[in-house]
Amino acid sequence: MIREKSAKDPAKPTKGVIAVAPPSFRRERALIKRGVWPVAGCDEAGRGPLAGPVVAAAVVLDPKRIPKGIDDSKRLTPERREELFEEICKTASFAVAFASPARIDRDNILRASLWALARAVGALPEMPKHVFVDGRDKLDTACDCDAVIGGDGIVVSIAAASIIAKVTRDRLMRALAQDCPGYGFESHKGYSVPEHLEALDRLGPSVHHRSFFAPVVAAREKHQPWTVKREPDLFAETLTGAEASAEISAGL
Incomplete structure (x- = not known):
């Protein structure tokens, strides 16, 4: 009211x-x-x-x-x-x-x-x-x-x-801030504030980060690229007209 x-x-x-x-x-x-x-x-x-x-x-x-x-x-x-x-x-x-x-x-x-x-x-x-x-x-x-x-x-x-x-x-x-200094956990408690995003970009993810949240994925790609699983791009190859027709027919 x-x-x-x-x-x-x-x-x-x-x-x-x-x-x-x-x-x-x-x-x-x-x-x-x-x-x-x-x-x-x-x-x-x-x-x-x-x-x-x-x-x-x-x-x-x-x-x-x-x-x-x-x-x-x-x-x-x-x-x-x-x-x-x-x-x-x-x-x-x-x-x-x-x-x-x-x-x-x-x-x-x-x-x-x-x-x-x-x-x-x-x-x-x-x-x-x-x-x-x-x-x-x-x-x-x-x-x-x-x-x-x-x-x-x-x-x-x-x-x-x-x-x-x-x-x-x-x-x-x-x-956790004592265990992983530099991220600022003591102030932002892990939320995605600018201070935390900057630390992620600079230091990469810690063991306490959630792996599949987007900013953490970006930091993993920069600092730990071998940990990021990449699915094959099904549209990356260029096919000729005949090859494309064959692929389409096979899928129908």
């Missing part, structure tokens, strides 16, 4: 400012009233980067001790995310799972992410009776699952999982 506000009338909405409601515990509470518990929220961090794993988290909040201020991790400052991370760890049950660059290369980013999310749910101390997951795709879990588009801004359990996943991955990328 658009709300305007002026100095003369504080109650009047401010033009152009969109009020965004924080995620709520409403969906979890509705299940609790039906006797369904535990209820988990899950989300991942790191689908878009060129390097590093996808980190998935599953969280079961304590209905009596939900930390104040939980929100979609993207709406929070790094400092606030760290604070809420610690509060969630102290008051909730949670689990984290990782999809490595090798798995991403093998399965593709979507399948690897869904695999990690399901692994996080399965690693919870107690298997939930119901799961809410951010996005369009349900998970392959033993319990019921609802996919909620934009769920990290709607369902507070998903928002809590987004914080756990994001902070865990940021910390991991800072550690």
